[in-house]
Amino acid sequence: MADSLFVDITTPNGRQYQQPTGLFINNEFRPSSSGQTIVSLDPATDKPIATVHAATAEDVDAAVQAAKAALSHSTWKLLPATERGQLMGRLADLMEENRELFAAIDAWDNGKPYQVALTEDLTEAITTIRYYSGWADKTFGQTISTTPQKFAYTIRQPIGVVGQIIPWNYPLSMATWKLGPALACGNTVVIKAAEQTPLSILVLATLIKKAGFPPGVVNIINGYGKEAGAALVQHPLVDKIAFTGSTATAREIMKMAAGTLKNITLETGGKSPLIVYPDADLEQAVKWSHFGIMSNKGEICTATSRIFVHRSILTTFLEKFKEAIETTSKIGDQWDENTYQGPQVTRAQYERVLAYIETAKQEGATLVTGGKPYTPKDEKNAKGYFIEPTVFTDVTDDMRICKEEVFGPVVVILPFDSEEESVRRANDTTYGLGAAVFTTDLERAHRVAADIEAGMVWINSSQDCDPRIPFGGVKQSGIGRELGEAGLEAYSQVKAVHVNMGSRL
Numbered sequence: 185m186a187d188s189l190f191v192d193i194t195t196p197n198g199r200q201y202q203q204p205t206g207l208f209i210n211n212e213f214r215p216s217s218s219g220q221t222i223v224s225l226d227p228a229t230d231k232p233i234a235t236v237h238a239a240t241a242e243d244v245d246a247a248v249q250a251a252k253a254a255l256s257h258s259t260w261k262l263l264p265a266t267e268r269g270q271l272m273g274r275l276a277d278l279m280e281e282n283r284e285l286f287a288a289i290d291a292w293d294n295g296k297p298y299q300v301a302l303t304e305d306l307t308e309a310i311t312t313i314r315y316y317s318g319w320a321d322k323t324f325g326q327t328i329s330t331t332p333q334k335f336a337y338t339i340r341q342p343i344g345v346v347g348q349i350i351p352w353n354y355p356l357s358m359a360t361w362k363l364g365p366a367l368a369c370g371n372t373v374v375i376k377a378a379e380q381t382p383l384s385i386l387v388l389a390t391l392i393k394k395a396g397f398p399p400g401v402v403n404i405i406n407g408y409g410k411e412a413g414a415a416l417v418q419h420p421l422v423d424k425i426a427f428t429g430s431t432a433t434a435r436e437i438m439k440m441a442a443g444t445l446k447n448i449t450l451e452t453g454g455k456s457p458l459i460v461y462p463d464a465d466l467e468q469a470v471k472w473s474h475f476g477i478m479s480n481k482g483e484i485c486t487a488t489s490r491i492f493v494h495r496s497i498l499t500t501f502l503e504k505f506k507e508a509i510e511t512t513s514k515i516g517d518q519w520d521e522n523t524y525q526g527p528q529v530t531r532a533q534y535e536r537v538l539a540y541i542e543t544a545k546q547e548g549a550t551l552v553t554g555g556k557p558y559t560p561k562d563e564k565n566a567k568g569y570f571i572e573p574t575v576f577t578d579v580t581d582d583m584r585i586c587k588e589e590v591f592g593p594v595v596v597i598l599p600f601d602s603e604e605e606s607v608r609r610a611n612d613t614t615y616g617l618g619a620a621v622f623t624t625d626l627e628r629a630h631r632v633a634a635d636i637e638a639g640m641v642w643i644n645s646s647q648d649c650d651p652r653i654p655f656g657g658v659k660q661s662g663i664g665r666e667l668g669e670a671g672l673e674a675y676s677q678v679k680a681v682h683v684n685m686g687s688r689l
Contacts, residue, residue, distance in 0.1 A: 188205065189204060189205055189206040189213045189214070189215065189237075190202045190203065190204055190205065190213075191203050191205060191234055193233070193234060195288040195289070195292055196288075196292065196518075196519050197288055197298060197519050199284065199285050199288045201285055201387070203234050203289075203383060203386070203387070204236075204386040204387065204389060204390060205234060205235065205236040205237055205386070206236075206237050206386075207237055207239055207243055207247070207404070207405045207406070208386065208389035208392075208402075208403060208404040208405070209243070209246050209247045209250050209403050209405070210250040210254075210399045210400050210403065211392075211393050211397075211398075211399035211400070212399075213386075213389075214237075215237050216237035216238055216239060216240060216243055217240055217242045217243050217246075218238075218240045218242075220237070220238040220239075220240060220407075221235050221236060221237055221238055222235070222236050222237075222238045222379050222382050222406055222407075222408070223235050224236065224293055224381070224382055224383055225530070226292055226293075226295075227294070227295035227526070227527040227528060227529055227530060227531075227534075227568060227569045228295060228517040228518060228526065228527045228565050228568040228569075228570075229517075229564055229565060229567060229568060230531070230567040230568065230569075233292055233293060233383065234383060236382045236383070236386065236406050237406065238379070238406055238407045238408060238411075238412065239376070239405040239406065239407035239411075239412040239415075240407070240411060240412070240415075241411065241412070241415035243405060243407070243412070244374070244405065244407070244412055244415040244416050244419065245415070245419065247374045247403040247405055248345060248347075248374055248403075248416070248419050248421050248422055249421070250399070250400035250403055251345045251372035251373060251374050251400055251401070251403055251421075252345050252372070252421050253400055254372045254398060254399060254400030254401045255342070255344060255345060255371075255372045255400075257398065257400070259398040260370075260372065260398045260400075260401050261370075263398075264321075265320045265321035265323075265370070266320065266321040268320045268321075268367065268368070268370065269317040269318060269319075269320030269321055269368070270317070271317075271367075271395055271396055271397055272313055272314075272316060272317035272320065272364070272367055272368065272395075273314065273317040274395040274396065275313055275317075275391060275392060275395040275397075276310050276313040276314040276317060278391040278394060278395055279306070279309065279310045279313065279388070279391060280310050282387070282391065283302065283306045283310070284302065285387065286301075286306055286309075286356055286384055286387065286388075287301035287302035287305070287306050288301075289383050289384040289387060290305060290355050290356055290381070290383075290384050291518040291519070291526075292383075292518065293355065293381045293382070293383045293384065294352065294353070294355060294380075294381050294526075294529055295481065295518060295526040295527040295528065295529055295568075295569070296480055296481065296518060296526050297518055297520075297521075297523045297524065297526055298518050298519055298521075299521055300479075300480070305354055305356060305357050306356070306357075308354075308357045308360075308649070308651070309356045309357040309359075309360040310360075311651050312357065312360040312361060312364045312651040312667070313360050313363070313364050315364065315651040315652065316364030316365055316367070316368040316651075316671075317364075317368065319365070319368045319669070319672060320367075320368040323340045323368075323369065323672060323676060324340065325337055325338035325339040325340055325678070326338050331687070333684065333685055333686045333687035334682065334683060334684050334685060334687055335683050335685070336680055336681060336682045336683065337680075337681050337683070338678050338679060338680050338681070339678070339679050339681065340369070340676045340677070340678060340679075341370070341676065341677055341678075341679055342369050342370035342371040342372075342675065342676060342677075343369075343371055343423050343424045343447055343675055343676065343677055344371060344372075344423030344424070345371070345372055345373075345374065345421055345422050345423050345424075346362075346366050346371045346372070346373050346374070346422070346423065346424045346425075346426060346675065347373075347374050347375075347376070347416040347417065347419070347422040347424065347425045347426070348362040348363070348366070348373060348374070348375040348376070348425075348426045348427075349375075349376045349409075349413055349416070349417075349425070349426070349427045349428070349429065349437075350362065350375065350376070350377055350378060350385075350428055351378050351428045351429045351485075352378035352380040352381040352529050352530075353480060353483040353484065353485070353529070353591075354480075355377065355378065355381040355383075355384050355385060356384045356385065356388065358428055359375060359377070359385050359388065361428075361655075361666050361667060361671075362375065362426050362428075362666070363375065363402065364651075364671075365666070365671040365672050365674065365675045366426075366675045367401070367402070368672065368675070369672060369675040369676040370676075371424075371675055372400060372401050372402070372403075373401070373402050373403065374403045374404075374405065374416060374422070375402070375403070375404050375405070376405050376406070376407055376412055376413055376416055377404070377405075377406050378429075379406065379407065379408050379409065380529050380530050380533075381529070382406040385404055385406075386404065386406070388404070389402070389404045392404075409433065413437075414440060417437050417440040417441055417446075418440050418441075418443060418444075420444055422444075422446065423446065423447060424446060424447040424448065424449070424674075424675070425437060425441050425446050425447075425448050425449075426448070426449040426450075426666075426674065427448070427449070427450050427451070427452075428450075428451040428452075428485070429452065430452060430453055430589075431452040431453040431589075431614075431615075431660050431661070433452075434450045434452040434662070437450070438450070447674075448663060448664070449662075449663060449664035449665075449666065449674045450662045450663045450664065451485065451617075451655070451656055451657065451661075451662045451664075451666060452485070452617075452657070452660065452661055452662045453485060453589040453615055453617070453660070453661060454485050454486050454487065454589060454615045454616075454617030454618060454657065454661050455489060455490060455586075455587065455588070455589055455613050455615045456476075456486050456487060456488045456489065456490070456615070456617055456618040456619055456620070456638070457488065457490045457491075457492060457609075457610035457613075457619050457620070457636070458472075458473055458476055458488035458490070458491045458492070458619070458620040458621075458622070458646060459492045459600075459606045459607075459610060459619075459620070459621050459622065459632065460473070460491065460492065460493045460494060460497070460501060460622045461494055461603070461606075461621075461622060461623040461625070461628065462494040462496050462497050463623055463624050463625055464497075464622035464623050464624065464644075465622070465624060465644070466497065466500065466501065466504065467504075468622070468644060469501070469622040469644075470501065470504040470505055470508055471508065472620065472622070472642075472644070472645050472646040473488065473491050473505065473595075473620075473622075473646065474505060474508040474509065474512060474513075475646055475647065476488035476620060476646030476647055477489050477491075477593065477594075477595040478509070478512075478513055478524070478525060478573050478593050478595075479524075479647065481525055481526055481527070481528055481529075481571075481592065481593055482537075482590070482591065482592040482593035482594060482595075483528070483529060483533070483591055483592065484591075484647065485589075485617060485661075486617050486618035486640070486647060487591075488595075488618065488619075488620050488646050488647075489589075489590065489594065489595050489596065490586060490595075490596055490598065490610070490613075491505075491595060491596070491597045491598065492598050492599075492600050492606050492609060492610060493597060493598070493599060493600070494599070494600060494601070494606075495599040495600065495601055498597075498599045501597070502552065502575075502577070502597060505575065505597065506552065506553055506575070509553060509554075509573045509575070512524055513525050513573045513593075515558050515560070515570055515572070515573075516560055516562070516565070517560070517562065517564075517565050517568070525570075525573065525593060526570075527565075527568040527569040527570050528569040528570075528571060528592060529569075530569065531569055533569070533591065533592070534557075534569035534571060536590075536591075536592075537571055537590055537591070537592030537593075537594060538556075538557065538571065540584070540585060540588070540590045540592070540594060541555050541556075541574055541585075541594060543584050543585065544576050544579070544583065544584070544585035544594075544596075547583045547584065547585070548578070548580075548583075549576040549577070549578055549579045549583060549585055549596070550576060550577045550578040550579075551574070551575075551576060552575040552576065552577055552597075553572075553573070553574065553575050554571075554572035554573045554574030554575060554593070554594075555572065555574045556571075556572055557570060557571055557572070558570040558571060558572045571592060571593055572593075573593045574592075574593060574594040574595070575594075575595055575596075575597060576594070576595070576596045576597070577596070577597050577598075579596040579597075579598055581598075581609060581612055583596075586598070587613065587614075589615070603628065603632065606632075607632060607635045607636060610636055611635075611636060611637045613659075614659055614660045615657070615659060615660055615661045616637045616638045616639060616657050616658035616659035616660070616661045617638060617639055617640065617656075617657035617661035617662070618638055618639070618640045618641070618642070618646075618647075618657075619633075619636045619638040619640070619641045619642070620641070620642040620643075620645070620646045621633055621636070621641060621642070621643050621644070622643075622644055623643075623644075629643045629644075630643075637658055637659065638657065638658065638661075639654075639655070639656045639657040639658050639661065639662070639665070640654075640655065640656075640657075649667075650667075651667050651668070652667070652668050653667060653668050654666070654667055654668040654669075654670040654671065655667045655668075
């Protein structure tokens, strides 16, 4: 088990820090009640980074009880909204001060390039907390006139104790997507990190305490989904569950949450289409298409993993796409500044992606490039979970590689002949998270964007994301929205107050 609640660590790029290993409950770190642990592995080397404590149902109950107590305690309940926003602003400042450290931890723990974590993930995480700090004192109710003797008003109140479960592909930024609006609205939180990437959120816990948040407002635990996650979802004192992860897990969460009719927000899987029309700027279409599936090792819920290209330009597009892989997708460890694609997050995910590749071959798809493990020349990374960027053609819409979420650097490129066909096939999926359209025809761009069944559509780009813009899906890609003003709706509830000023029965 973890021998201490803090261990001294030096990251491969030389950052020295103390890694918390315990469960953060009521502003203090504590060991797991059972001694159960999680070992975090470096996916580039298959070697251990640190061992952290894993929560049991007993630990989850302690965290929920702390959150429930903090919800009614005057220190948090009566804290003016402006001061709540100031606390969040201080947290954002502390995160900025520790940007390099957080980037190193997430790169090490997840496998993404350090430069990407530093310039993209941390920018998003810090900006999200800052954005929602400004909303804390700007959520209002209404005054509604009814009769001369009566009126009504509404007030926005927190939902209560919120259980949040985050994924492993963007460990810190996904945590801020959930913490930001929840805290701005005055809720208290129990957040569970993914067992694959347990480290950075525990360092965030130290900053939450340092920023001045009262005990119990934010409680952070690591643990396995089937035990800690299930206990959190089913806990009777948890008023809401927010989850990001697979569609299959989300279905189970809905079933468990139904027992107490919990409010839920789910951001789940995707099989996002990207459509390239014959009038598109081909250079831009190739650039964004490559980024849309190969960035972050393909471990993106919105990854544009189905590329539909008009038949008249398919051959040229394929040639340029292969060239983009050859010139851009440098595979290597997280610390090489030239690395574009690091290792898959875990051996299980690595094996899952390879299994999909083999299935695609067996079903008759044509392998254009990639399709096998990559062995780096650097001996220390010989056991890493690296996979070559993979492209398939001659794929039918009913093949598994075209229908199911792979969550890796694997893409199918399919021809189409008409706008109607492209939209119909793009919508032929159980998912509906993101979609991209490439065309220089302004009318077509907006027409197709309206017709595609997705929560988000990018025109002439891919994977754009901003804390001010709502994020979420339709169909089996989720329920509700995160980010933007819309994200506040998920963490507040409206109470109506009727006032009788003089009317008598």
